[in-house]
Amino acid sequence: MAQTKTPTAETPTLVVEGVGKRFGDRQAVRDVSFEVARGELLAIIGPNGAGKTTLLSIIGDIRRPDGGTVRQLGPKADKRIGWVPQQTAVYSKLTVAQNLRLFARLEKVDDLDATVQRMLEQTALTERADDELGSLSGGNRQRVNIAVGMLADPPVLLLDEPSGALDPRQRQRLWNFITGLTQRGTSVVFATHDISEAERHADRVLVLADGELLFDGTPARLHSESGAAEGEDMEQAFVAFLRAQGH
Amino acid sequence: MRWLLLKDMQILWRSKLLLGLLIVYPIAIATLMGLALSSGPDKPRVAFLNQVPENRSTISLGSEKIDVSTYTDKLFTQIDRVDVPNRSQALAKVKSGAVLAALVIPSDFTSKLSNSGLTGASVEVIYNGDALKQSFVRNTINSTLAQAEAELAKQVNRLASGYIDVILEGGSINIIGAKLKLLGLTAAKDLVDSVLADDPRPATRRRLLPVQDFATLAVANIGLAKSVLNTVERPVVVENTVLSGRRTPLDAFAVAVAVTISLMFVCVLLASGLLALEREENTFARLARGLVPGGQLITAKVVLSAGCAFLVSLVMLVGISAFVPLDWGRAWMWVLALAGGALAFAALGVAIGSLAREVRAASLLAFLLSLPLAFLALVPSGGVSPALYDVIRVISAVFPFKPALGALDGALNGSSPGLGQSLAHLAALIAVFGVAARAGLRRFA
Numbered sequence: 001m002a003q004t005k006t007p008t009a010e011t012p013t014l015v016v017e018g019v020g021k022r023f024g025d026r027q028a029v030r031d032v033s034f035e036v037a038r039g040e041l042l043a044i045i046g047p048n049g050a051g052k053t054t055l056l057s058i059i060g061d062i063r064r065p066d067g068g069t070v071r072q073l074g075p076k077a078d079k080r081i082g083w084v085p086q087q088t089a090v091y092s093k094l095t096v097a098q099n100l101r102l103f104a105r106l107e108k109v110d111d112l113d114a115t116v117q118r119m120l121e122q123t124a125l126t127e128r129a130d131d132e133l134g135s136l137s138g139g140n141r142q143r144v145n146i147a148v149g150m151l152a153d154p155p156v157l158l159l160d161e162p163s164g165a166l167d168p169r170q171r172q173r174l175w176n177f178i179t180g181l182t183q184r185g186t187s188v189v190f191a192t193h194d195i196s197e198a199e200r201h202a203d204r205v206l207v208l209a210d211g212e213l214l215f216d217g218t219p220a221r222l223h224s225e226s227g228a229a230e231g232e233d234m235e236q237a238f239v240a241f242l243r244a245q246g247h
Numbered sequence: 248m249r250w251l252l253l254k255d256m257q258i259l260w261r262s263k264l265l266l267g268l269l270i271v272y273p274i275a276i277a278t279l280m281g282l283a284l285s286s287g288p289d290k291p292r293v294a295f296l297n298q299v300p301e302n303r304s305t306i307s308l309g310s311e312k313i314d315v316s317t318y319t320d321k322l323f324t325q326i327d328r329v330d331v332p333n334r335s336q337a338l339a340k341v342k343s344g345a346v347l348a349a350l351v352i353p354s355d356f357t358s359k360l361s362n363s364g365l366t367g368a369s370v371e372v373i374y375n376g377d378a379l380k381q382s383f384v385r386n387t388i389n390s391t392l393a394q395a396e397a398e399l400a401k402q403v404n405r406l407a408s409g410y411i412d413v414i415l416e417g418g419s420i421n422i423i424g425a426k427l428k429l430l431g432l433t434a435a436k437d438l439v440d441s442v443l444a445d446d447p448r449p450a451t452r453r454r455l456l457p458v459q460d461f462a463t464l465a466v467a468n469i470g471l472a473k474s475v476l477n478t479v480e481r482p483v484v485v486e487n488t489v490l491s492g493r494r495t496p497l498d499a500f501a502v503a504v505a506v507t508i509s510l511m512f513v514c515v516l517l518a519s520g521l522l523a524l525e526r527e528e529n530t531f532a533r534l535a536r537g538l539v540p541g542g543q544l545i546t547a548k549v550v551l552s553a554g555c556a557f558l559v560s561l562v563m564l565v566g567i568s569a570f571v572p573l574d575w576g577r578a579w580m581w582v583l584a585l586a587g588g589a590l591a592f593a594a595l596g597v598a599i600g601s602l603a604r605e606v607r608a609a610s611l612l613a614f615l616l617s618l619p620l621a622f623l624a625l626v627p628s629g630g631v632s633p634a635l636y637d638v639i640r641v642i643s644a645v646f647p648f649k650p651a652l653g654a655l656d657g658a659l660n661g662s663s664p665g666l667g668q669s670l671a672h673l674a675a676l677i678a679v680f681g682v683a684a685r686a687g688l689r690r691f692a
Contacts, residue, residue, distance in 0.1 A: 061537065062532050062535070062536060083533070083536060085529055085532060085533070087529045088529065089528065089530045089532065089533045090528065091254065091258060091530060092528060093257075093262060094257055094258065094261070098254075098257060102250060102253075102254050103538075105250045106250060106534070106538040106539060107538065132261065148533070
């Protein structure tokens with residue numbers, strides 16, 4: 001079970017209210033509302049096609065919702081939300097440093113060199129700065145992918161299936177990195193269908209199925225409310241919870 | 248936008264194969280084009296067997312003899328002659344591919360020519376090789392034979408005209424070594440006229456009047472026979488009058504076509520690939536989150552690909568000018584035409600790129616679309632039915648190849664419809680394809 005961390009501030013940094021999105025006949029997201037506190041690590045879990053990526057893309061301003069609002073609050077509310085897509089969205093023909101420098105310029109960061117250097121250090125890729133991205137391992141590419149999302153020092157970072165293509169060692173490094181971000185006050189929202197990962201790392205989980213928000217609480221509470229038998233793990237508890245909710 | 252341009256240039260710089268092609272391509276194409284346009288094809292190697300005995304190489308026309316070898320020698324100004332001693336050797340050389348054809352002049356060539364005239368004699372040509380080579384050799388031999396025939400006909404004409412002059416005005420001719428003096432029709436008529444004037448007896452007049460009439464008519468009309476002979480020697484005289492349309496020499500037009508095709512491929516492939524790359528690398532969604540407006544993204548791709556293609560085609564033109572004379576006084580027009588064409592092709596490229604999710608798919612789509620459109624634009628009026636040509640004209644007007652070719656042809660050669668009209672056409676296409684690309688990006692955002 002995850003250690004429950006206390007968010008560092010009472011005021012939420014992100015407020016999602018009544019967000020909905022329809023693609024043709026399919027309602028991808030239905031009237032979803034929740035808040036994210038500063039420094040909180042929030043997992044959005046659900047089966048495939050639950051609407052996790054759509055919800056993240058609405059929060060990240062990639063897609064427009066049919067209804068509802070997404071608001072940022074707090075001292076850095078004017079800053080853009082950081083977004084890290086499921087697949088690495090960086091240029092494989094450029095070096096690590098060139099990628100960071102390009103996106104830092106496009107984000108119009110104040111101190112370009114210092115920002116790039118900071119991100120290289122945070123991602124532990126300083127020695128690989130001049131390597132072409134295509135020559136890096138999947139884990140390192142994902143670190144650059146996340147670093148690009150973090151360049152503008154966003155108050156909220158969205159991660160879509162961040163560890164999907166990584167081996168256990170790379171995954172551990174990645175989570176150490178993300179945990180470090182939350183400790184510095186960044187709110188992180190990540191979507192995953194890996195329930196054990198959500199249980200291990202998230203402060204709070206949202207359960208989404210068929211676009212509907214079914215649960216908002218800690219992993220421990222989800223386990224206890226799932227109706228799972230004692231001794232059953234989180235994944236079994238999650239399946240039991242969905243079944244109980246008619247999914 | 249400059250950072251996007253810088254990024255794309257860095258990507259191009261790191262794509263060694265693509266960069267190498269961009270540098271090597273214009274140089275190679277310019278050299279090949281220049282060499283092809285500035286040097287004619289090699290003479291075809293043709294085996295030659297003359298079976299006419301040396302002592303029978305002349306034909307007799309009246310009292311004069313013509314040496315046929317004078318005319319057969321003219322054949323070899325356009326043919327690489329390989330003498331063979333007999334027909335089997337000629338066949339063997341053709342079969343082995345040592346020569347493309349064999350030309351055999353049979354032993355009875357001169358006797359037939361003497362007895363039956365120009366239509367009675369024949370020569371044999373034996374071909375081998377593929378259809379293209381056969382066609383090349385056949386055309387070469389036919390044209391050189393026609394030239395030799397024309398030379399022979401000229402000689403015959405000259406002799407015949409001489410005889411007509413003797414018949415008309417009188418003179419001497421050689422018949423089997425004997426020199427005969429002829430009175431001539433004019434003198435004969437004068438004699439008849441004087442006899443009739445001196446002797447007005449009705450019987451004499453009755454008998455001589457038809458002779459006088461014949462002589463009068465003959466004197467008046469036999470000169471026409473020379474004109475008839477001249478007509479046979481050169482039946483049709485072609486006088487060229489161009490009312491409108493192209494006045495460009497073929498090689499100068501070929502330069503415009505080659506450079507426009509290169510401009511099109513470099514531009515369309517690069518622009519479509521650069522835009523599709525944003526999808527393939529998943530960076531499009533990241534850029535579209537307010538980092539780079541769609542219009543700027545499209546403009547950056549258009550500017551970079553048009554710039555690269557412009558340089559490539561300009562290098563090509565300069566390279567070709569070393570082989571084919573181009574008017575450097577019109578160089579500023581080349582620049583305008585290339586720039587207009589490059590921007591229009593780049594706009595088409597980004598429109599294609601906005602439809603594809605991968606660079607490979609975009610390149611394939613660009614290639615499949617561009618090549619047939621270029622061929623369509625080159626279909627001449629009259630080459631197909633009028634209705635089909637109207638359809639082709641409409642299709643060609645919707646895509647940049649034809650106006651780009653028109654602009655470059657106008658810039659290089661001053662041909663119609665002219666640079667200004669073509670540039671206006673290209674500007675309209677840039678706007679249309681730019682809007683289409685923007686719509687394509689929105690659809691996939």
